[in-house]
Amino acid sequence: xxxxxxxxxxxxxxxxxxxxxxxxxxxxxxxxxxxxxxxxxxxxxxxxxxxxxxxxxxxxxxxxxxxxxxxxxxxxxxxxxxxxxxxxxxxxxxxxxxxxxxxxxxxxxxxxxxxxxxxxxxxxxxxxxxxxxxxxxxxx
Amino acid sequence: xxxxxxxxxxxxxxxxxxxxxxxxxxxxxxxxxxxxxxxxxxxxxxxxxxxxxxxxxxxxxxxxxxxxxxxxxxxxxxxxxxxxxxxxxxxxxxxxxxxxxxxxxxxxxxxxxxxxxxxxxxxxxxxxxxxxxxxxxxxx
DNA sequence: CTGCTATTGATAATGAGTCTCAGAAGTTAA
DNA sequence: TTAACTTCTGAGACTCATTATCAATAGCAG
Ligand SMILES: [Mn+2]
Ligand SMILES: [Mn+2]
Ligand SMILES: [Zn+2]
Ligand SMILES: [Zn+2]
Numbered sequence: 348x349x350x351x352x353x354x355x356x357x358x359x360x361x362x363x364x365x366x367x368x369x370x371x372x373x374x375x376x377x378x379x380x381x382x383x384x385x386x387x388x389x390x391x392x393x394x395x396x397x398x399x400x401x402x403x404x405x406x407x408x409x410x411x412x413x414x415x416x417x418x419x420x421x422x423x424x425x426x427x428x429x430x431x432x433x434x435x436x437x438x439x440x441x442x443x444x445x446x447x448x449x450x451x452x453x454x455x456x457x458x459x460x461x462x463x464x465x466x467x468x469x470x471x472x473x474x475x476x477x478x479x480x481x482x483x484x485x486x487x
Numbered sequence: 488x489x490x491x492x493x494x495x496x497x498x499x500x501x502x503x504x505x506x507x508x509x510x511x512x513x514x515x516x517x518x519x520x521x522x523x524x525x526x527x528x529x530x531x532x533x534x535x536x537x538x539x540x541x542x543x544x545x546x547x548x549x550x551x552x553x554x555x556x557x558x559x560x561x562x563x564x565x566x567x568x569x570x571x572x573x574x575x576x577x578x579x580x581x582x583x584x585x586x587x588x589x590x591x592x593x594x595x596x597x598x599x600x601x602x603x604x605x606x607x608x609x610x611x612x613x614x615x616x617x618x619x620x621x622x623x624x625x626x627x
Numbered sequence: 628c629t630g631c632t633a634t635t636g637a638t639a640a641t642g643a644g645t646c647t648c649a650g651a652a653g654t655t656a657a
Numbered sequence: 658t659t660a661a662c663t664t665c666t667g668a669g670a671c672t673c674a675t676t677a678t679c680a681a682t683a684g685c686a687g
Contacts, residue, residue, distance in 0.1 A: 363664080363665090364652085364653050364664060365653080366665065367652090368665080368666070369665095384643090385643080385644080398667085399667085400666065400667040400668070400669095401644090401667090401668095402644090402645080402646085402666075402667070402668080403665080403666060405643095405644065405645075406645095406665085406666090421561065421563035423616065425675090426642095426643065441604075441608070443610075444613050450608065454600050454604060456597075456600050457596075457597050457600050457601075460594050460597050464581075464592050464594060464619065465581070465621055468581070468590065468621075468623075468624070469624050470581065470583075470619075470621040470623050470624065471621055471622040471627060472619060472620075472621055473584050474620045475617070475618060475619045476563070476617070476618045477616070477617045477618075478615060478616045479601060479604065479610075479612060479615045480613045480614045480616075481605055481608075481612055482610060482613060483608075483610050484609050484610065503633080504632090504634070504683090505684080505685095506633090506634065506635085506683080506684070507683095508634085508635070524674090525674080525675080526674085538636085539635090539636085540636045540637070541636090541637095542635075542638090542676080542677090543634080543635060545676075546676095565643090566673095566674065567675090
C-alpha cells in the first residue's frame with residue numbers, strides 16, 4: 348500500500364517508463380552516503396555486472412535530480428558529484444583541499460541570514476551553494 | 488616610489504617576465520567590475536585591436552588568480568567567471584537563475600559562523616564558496 | 628647588441644557531459 | 658498473449674571550455 352519506491356513514484360509523475368537501468372542506477376546511488384561522480388557510479392554498476400551505458404547514467408541522474416531524489420554538487424573541479432536525499436535533511440559541505448574528503452554541516456543561523464539577505468533585496472531564493480574548503484584533521 | 492603596478496610586483500615575486508600581453512590582460516580585467524568569462528575578456532582584447540591568444544588569456548588569468556589579483560568564480564555552468572580584486576573587499580554572490588545577473592553580498596554573521604564551524608571540527612579554513620541562486624526583481 | 632630562456636600563438640588534445648539514431652524494451656488495447 | 662506504438666537504451670560521435678604542444682618570438686641579463 349504505502350508507496351515503497353520513490354523512483355517509481357517519480358517516474359509515474361513524469362510520465363516516464365520504469366526500466367531495469369533506472370532502478371539499478373537509483374539503487375546504486377542509494378548504496379552509500381558518499382558523494383560520487385557519474386563515472387564512479389557507472390563503474391560500480393559495471394563491476395556488479397550490470398550492462399548500462401554512461402549516457403543512461405547521466406540521463407537517469409538528471410531525472411533523479413529533477414525529482415529531488417538526488418542532489419548534484421559542483422565542487423569547481425569539473426566533475427559533478429551526486430548524493431541521494433533519502434535519509435538526510437538539508438546540509439552543506441566542507442571539502443578538504445588536500446585529500447578531497449567531504450564532510451557535512453548545517454547551521455540554522457546561516458540559513459536564516461541567507462533568507463534575510465535575499466528578502467531584503469526583494470529576490471526569491473531558489474537554491475544555494477555553500478562550500479567550505481579546508482585542510483582537515485588528518486591532513487595537517 | 489609607491490609601487491604603482493601590482494602586476495609587475497606579482498610577476499617579479501614569481502620570477503616571471505613582464506610582457507605586453509600580461510599587462511593588456513590585467514588592464515582589461517580591471518576595466519570593469521563585471522564578472523566575465525575568459526572568452527569575453529579575450530574578445531574585448533581582440534576588439535581593442537590587441538593581438539593575443541586564448542591560451543595566453545587563460546595562462547595569464549592563472550597567474551593573476553594565483554597572486555590574488557583576480558578571483559575565479561565557478562557558477563556551475565561550465566564557464567568560470569573572473570573579477571579583479573582591486574577595490575573590493577571580500578564578498579559572495581547572488582546569481583539570478585533567469586537572467587544571469589550577478590549581485591554581491593557580504594554578511595559578517597555568516598562569515599563568523601563559518602569560522603566557528605571549521606574551528607569546532609579542528610580544520611583550517613582555506614577559502615569558501617557561497618552562492619545564492621535567486622530570481623531577481625526584474626525577473627519576477 | 629648577443630645569447631639565453633621564458634613566453635607566445637596556432638592548433639591539437641583532453642575530458643566531462645550531451646546528442647544521435649537504430650535496435651531493444653516497456654506499455655496499451657484488443 | 659500479441660500486435661502496435663512509443664519510449665528508452667547503448668555505442669559512439671560530438672561539443673565546448675580548458676590545457677598541452679612546440680616552433681617562432683621577445684624579455685632581459687651581461
Ligand atoms: Mn552531502
Ligand atoms: Mn563579485
Ligand atoms: Zn584531508
Ligand atoms: Zn534576473
